[in-house]
Amino acid sequence: MKRVLVTGSAKRLGAVIARHLKAQGWQPVIHYNHSGDEARALADELGTVAVGADLADAEAVSGLIGKAVKAAGGPLSALINNASIFEHDRAGDVSEASLMAHLRTNTLAPVLLARAFAEQVDRAGDPVIVNILDQKLSNLYPDHYSYTLSKSALQTATHLMAQDFAPHIRVCGVAPGYTLPSPGESEAAFEKKAASANPLGRRLDPEDIARTVAFCLSCRAITGQTILADNGEHLIPTHRDISFKGEGK
Numbered sequence: 108m109k110r111v112l113v114t115g116s117a118k119r120l121g122a123v124i125a126r127h128l129k130a131q132g133w134q135p136v137i138h139y140n141h142s143g144d145e146a147r148a149l150a151d152e153l154g155t156v157a158v159g160a161d162l163a164d165a166e167a168v169s170g171l172i173g174k175a176v177k178a179a180g181g182p183l184s185a186l187i188n189n190a191s192i193f194e195h196d197r198a199g200d201v202s203e204a205s206l207m208a209h210l211r212t213n214t215l216a217p218v219l220l221a222r223a224f225a226e227q228v229d230r231a232g233d234p235v236i237v238n239i240l241d242q243k244l245s246n247l248y249p250d251h252y253s254y255t256l257s258k259s260a261l262q263t264a265t266h267l268m269a270q271d272f273a274p275h276i277r278v279c280g281v282a283p284g285y286t287l288p289s290p291g292e293s294e295a296a297f298e299k300k301a302a303s304a305n306p307l308g309r310r311l312d313p314e315d316i317a318r319t320v321a322f323c324l325s326c327r328a329i330t331g332q333t334i335l336a337d338n339g340e341h342l343i344p345t346h347r348d349i350s351f352k353g354e355g356k
Contacts, residue, residue, distance in 0.1 A: 115190025117142035127317035172223035188217035213257035269331030284337025305338035
C-alpha cells in the first residue's frame with residue numbers, strides 16, 4: 108500500500124481527501140496542528156496514523172516528513188500540501204505579521220516539505236506532490252490579500268518544482284472554488300451563496316476536489332499543471348470574495 112501525507116487533514120477538505128485516498132488503496136498519514144482529537148479519531152477510522160506539527164514553525168516542518176515516514180512504517184509515495192491559513196486583509200490594511208504568517212504556512216512549509224519528500228522517495232514508484240491552490244489565482248480580487256499572495260507563490264513553486272524534480276517526481280496543483288464555509292461564515296449563508304458562485308449553478312462537492320487529487324496521483328502524464336476544480340467559478344469575474352456578497356461588507 109502506498110503512503111501519502113495529507114497536511115491539514117484532521118477535518119474539512121483535508122479529511123475528505125484522506126478518506127477518498129484511503130478508499131483508493133492509499134495509506135493516508137493524517138497531519139494536524141491544533142486538531143489532535145479529530146486527527147486521532149480519523150486515523151482510527153481509517154486504520155492509519157496521525158502526526159502533529161505546527162507548519163508555521165520551520166523546525167517542526169523540517170521534521171514532519173521523517174515523523175510521517177516513521178509513523179507509517181516506510182517512505183511516502185505522495186505528498187498533498189493541503190493545510191493553509193485563510194485570514195482576511197487587503198492591500199490597504201495588510202500588516203507584516205499577517206503577510207509573514209500566510210507565507211510561512213501556505214508557501215514556506217509546502218516548499219520545505221516538498222524538498223524533504225524528494226529526499227526520501229523511491230524514485231521507481233512514480234512519486235507525486237499535489238499542492239492545493241485556489242481558483243481565485245485565475246480570477247483575482249482584492250480580498251484575502253496575504254492569502255492570495257501566499258497561494259500565488261505556491262502556484263509558481265508548483266511549476267518550478269515540476270521542472271527541478273523531473274523526471275523522478277511529478278508535481279501538480281489543484282485549485283478548488285468555493286467549497287466550504289469560510290471562517291466565521293454560517294452554514295446557512297454559505298448554502299445560499301454556493302450555487303450562485305459558479306456557472307454550473309450547484310454547490311461544489313468536496314468529493315470532486317478529492318477525486319481531482321486522486322486523478323493527479325494516478326495520471327502519469329501530468330506534471331507542472333494546475334487543474335481548476337471549481338464548477339467554473341473562475342469564469343465569473345468578481346470584485347469581492349463570494350463569502351462577503353450580500354452582507355454589506
